[in-house]
Amino acid sequence: MNHYYTNNSTLDSKEKDIYFKIKEKSFHFITDYGVFSRSGLDFGSRLLIESVLNIKANHVLDLGCGYGPIGIIYKYFNNEANVTMLDINNRAIELSIKNAKLNRQEVKVLNNNGFSDIDSTYNLIITNPPIRTGKKLIYHLFLESYNHLVTNGRLIFVINKKHGALSAIKYCEEIYNNVNIINKKSGFYVIECIK
16 A cells, blocks of 8 residues: 555656645645645645744744645745755655745755654744554654754644544643644644644
Protein backbone atom coordinates (compact mmCIF):
# COMPACT_ATOMS: atom_id res chain seq x y z
CA MET A 1 0.00 0.00 0.00
CA ASN A 2 1.25 3.50 -0.83
CA HIS A 3 1.30 6.18 1.85
CA TYR A 4 1.87 9.91 1.43
CA TYR A 5 4.45 9.86 4.27
CA THR A 6 6.82 7.57 2.33
CA ASN A 7 8.57 7.64 -1.03
CA ASN A 8 7.49 5.50 -3.94
CA SER A 9 9.30 6.22 -7.20
CA THR A 10 7.12 3.71 -9.09
CA LEU A 11 3.87 5.54 -8.36
CA ASP A 12 1.94 6.81 -11.39
CA SER A 13 1.83 10.55 -11.86
CA LYS A 14 -1.26 12.48 -12.90
CA GLU A 15 -1.03 16.07 -11.82
CA LYS A 16 -4.24 17.83 -10.93
CA ASP A 17 -5.08 21.53 -10.58
CA ILE A 18 -7.10 22.51 -7.52
CA TYR A 19 -8.54 25.90 -6.62
CA PHE A 20 -9.87 27.27 -3.35
CA LYS A 21 -10.26 30.52 -1.41
CA ILE A 22 -8.88 31.57 1.97
CA LYS A 23 -10.09 34.92 3.32
CA GLU A 24 -11.50 35.81 -0.12
CA LYS A 25 -8.10 35.24 -1.76
CA SER A 26 -8.09 32.63 -4.56
CA PHE A 27 -5.28 30.07 -4.60
CA HIS A 28 -4.23 27.60 -7.29
CA PHE A 29 -2.24 24.48 -6.40
CA ILE A 30 -1.06 21.39 -8.26
CA THR A 31 -1.45 17.99 -6.60
CA ASP A 32 -0.68 14.43 -7.72
CA TYR A 33 -0.96 10.80 -6.69
CA GLY A 34 1.04 9.94 -3.59
CA VAL A 35 0.42 13.14 -1.62
CA PHE A 36 -2.10 13.80 1.14
CA SER A 37 -5.48 15.20 0.09
CA ARG A 38 -4.83 15.11 -3.65
CA SER A 39 -8.42 16.06 -4.51
CA GLY A 40 -8.44 19.41 -2.72
CA LEU A 41 -7.72 21.29 0.48
CA ASP A 42 -8.84 19.04 3.34
CA PHE A 43 -11.00 20.35 6.18
CA GLY A 44 -8.31 19.97 8.87
CA SER A 45 -5.66 21.86 6.89
CA ARG A 46 -8.14 24.64 6.09
CA LEU A 47 -9.06 25.00 9.77
CA LEU A 48 -5.36 25.04 10.73
CA ILE A 49 -4.54 27.68 8.10
CA GLU A 50 -7.43 29.90 9.18
CA SER A 51 -6.33 29.54 12.82
CA VAL A 52 -2.69 30.63 12.30
CA LEU A 53 -2.91 33.42 9.73
CA ASN A 54 -3.00 36.18 12.36
CA ILE A 55 -0.14 34.72 14.41
CA LYS A 56 3.01 36.67 13.62
CA ALA A 57 6.35 34.84 13.63
CA ASN A 58 9.79 35.47 12.11
CA HIS A 59 10.92 31.89 11.55
CA VAL A 60 8.20 29.41 10.65
CA LEU A 61 8.36 25.69 9.87
CA ASP A 62 5.64 23.81 7.99
CA LEU A 63 6.38 20.27 9.21
CA GLY A 64 5.22 17.58 6.76
CA CYS A 65 4.22 20.15 4.16
CA GLY A 66 2.74 17.81 1.54
CA TYR A 67 2.08 19.76 -1.67
CA GLY A 68 2.50 23.00 0.30
CA PRO A 69 -0.80 24.74 1.11
CA ILE A 70 -0.15 25.50 4.80
CA GLY A 71 3.30 27.10 4.49
CA ILE A 72 2.61 28.87 1.19
CA ILE A 73 -0.67 30.40 2.35
CA TYR A 74 0.84 31.41 5.70
CA LYS A 75 3.64 33.15 3.78
CA TYR A 76 1.15 34.95 1.52
CA PHE A 77 -0.60 36.53 4.52
CA ASN A 78 2.66 37.04 6.51
CA ASN A 79 5.11 38.16 3.86
CA GLU A 80 7.79 39.21 6.37
CA ALA A 81 8.08 35.67 7.78
CA ASN A 82 10.87 33.29 6.79
CA VAL A 83 9.00 30.09 6.01
CA THR A 84 10.68 26.67 5.73
CA MET A 85 8.68 23.69 4.52
CA LEU A 86 9.81 20.10 4.87
CA ASP A 87 8.58 16.65 3.97
CA ILE A 88 9.99 13.13 3.59
CA ASN A 89 8.06 12.56 0.34
CA ASN A 90 10.02 13.48 -2.83
CA ARG A 91 6.87 14.12 -4.85
CA ALA A 92 5.51 16.40 -2.12
CA ILE A 93 8.75 18.38 -2.22
CA GLU A 94 8.60 18.76 -6.01
CA LEU A 95 4.98 19.90 -5.81
CA SER A 96 5.73 22.35 -2.98
CA ILE A 97 8.46 23.96 -5.08
CA LYS A 98 6.09 24.22 -8.07
CA ASN A 99 3.27 25.57 -5.93
CA ALA A 100 5.45 28.19 -4.26
CA LYS A 101 6.39 29.49 -7.73
CA LEU A 102 2.79 29.23 -8.93
CA ASN A 103 1.62 31.35 -5.99
CA ARG A 104 4.67 33.67 -6.16
CA GLN A 105 5.86 32.96 -2.63
CA GLU A 106 9.50 32.67 -1.58
CA VAL A 107 9.83 29.77 0.83
CA LYS A 108 12.59 27.30 1.62
CA VAL A 109 11.66 23.68 0.81
CA LEU A 110 13.60 20.76 2.33
CA ASN A 111 13.43 17.03 1.70
CA ASN A 112 13.96 15.63 5.18
CA ASN A 113 12.84 12.85 7.50
CA GLY A 114 11.33 14.88 10.32
CA PHE A 115 14.01 16.80 12.20
CA SER A 116 16.84 14.34 11.45
CA ASP A 117 19.14 16.90 9.78
CA ILE A 118 17.62 20.11 11.13
CA ASP A 119 19.58 22.28 13.56
CA SER A 120 17.52 25.47 13.19
CA THR A 121 15.06 26.83 15.73
CA TYR A 122 11.70 28.41 14.98
CA ASN A 123 9.18 30.80 16.51
CA LEU A 124 6.31 28.80 15.04
CA ILE A 125 5.98 25.20 13.85
CA ILE A 126 2.74 24.36 12.03
CA THR A 127 1.66 20.83 11.14
CA ASN A 128 -1.24 18.67 10.06
CA PRO A 129 0.58 15.54 11.25
CA PRO A 130 0.50 12.24 9.31
CA ILE A 131 -1.95 10.49 11.64
CA ARG A 132 -1.74 7.16 9.80
CA THR A 133 1.92 6.79 10.77
CA GLY A 134 0.73 6.08 14.31
CA LYS A 135 0.90 7.72 17.71
CA LYS A 136 4.54 6.82 18.35
CA LEU A 137 5.83 8.84 15.38
CA ILE A 138 3.39 11.70 15.87
CA TYR A 139 4.35 12.09 19.52
CA HIS A 140 8.02 11.97 18.55
CA LEU A 141 7.39 14.90 16.17
CA PHE A 142 5.69 16.83 19.00
CA LEU A 143 8.69 16.22 21.26
CA GLU A 144 11.22 17.12 18.54
CA SER A 145 9.23 20.26 17.78
CA TYR A 146 9.78 21.36 21.39
CA ASN A 147 13.54 20.97 20.89
CA HIS A 148 13.40 23.15 17.74
CA LEU A 149 11.40 26.02 19.19
CA VAL A 150 12.80 29.17 20.74
CA THR A 151 11.62 30.06 24.25
CA ASN A 152 7.93 31.03 24.00
CA GLY A 153 7.81 29.52 20.51
CA ARG A 154 4.68 27.66 19.47
CA LEU A 155 3.81 24.34 17.93
CA ILE A 156 0.33 24.50 16.40
CA PHE A 157 -1.24 21.36 14.98
CA VAL A 158 -4.64 20.07 13.91
CA ILE A 159 -6.01 16.67 14.87
CA ASN A 160 -9.44 15.05 14.81
CA LYS A 161 -11.02 13.99 18.09
CA LYS A 162 -11.55 10.46 16.72
CA HIS A 163 -7.82 10.28 15.88
CA GLY A 164 -6.74 11.05 19.44
CA ALA A 165 -6.97 14.82 19.93
CA LEU A 166 -7.60 14.54 23.67
CA SER A 167 -4.73 12.11 24.31
CA ALA A 168 -2.45 14.30 22.16
CA ILE A 169 -3.32 17.28 24.36
CA LYS A 170 -2.45 15.27 27.49
CA TYR A 171 0.86 14.19 25.99
CA CYS A 172 1.80 17.74 24.99
CA GLU A 173 0.90 19.03 28.47
CA GLU A 174 3.72 16.83 29.81
CA ILE A 175 6.24 18.62 27.56
CA TYR A 176 5.09 22.18 26.92
CA ASN A 177 4.58 25.02 29.40
CA ASN A 178 1.14 25.90 28.07
CA VAL A 179 -1.29 23.95 25.86
CA ASN A 180 -4.51 25.47 24.53
CA ILE A 181 -7.27 24.58 22.11
CA ILE A 182 -7.38 27.66 19.85
CA ASN A 183 -10.05 26.42 17.44
CA LYS A 184 -12.48 23.53 17.24
CA LYS A 185 -14.92 22.56 14.50
CA SER A 186 -16.61 19.37 13.24
CA GLY A 187 -14.48 17.15 15.48
CA PHE A 188 -11.17 18.83 14.53
CA TYR A 189 -9.08 20.52 17.22
CA VAL A 190 -6.39 23.13 16.54
CA ILE A 191 -3.96 22.85 19.44
CA GLU A 192 -1.33 25.42 20.43
CA CYS A 193 1.64 24.29 22.51
CA ILE A 194 3.88 27.03 23.92
CA LYS A 195 7.45 26.26 24.98
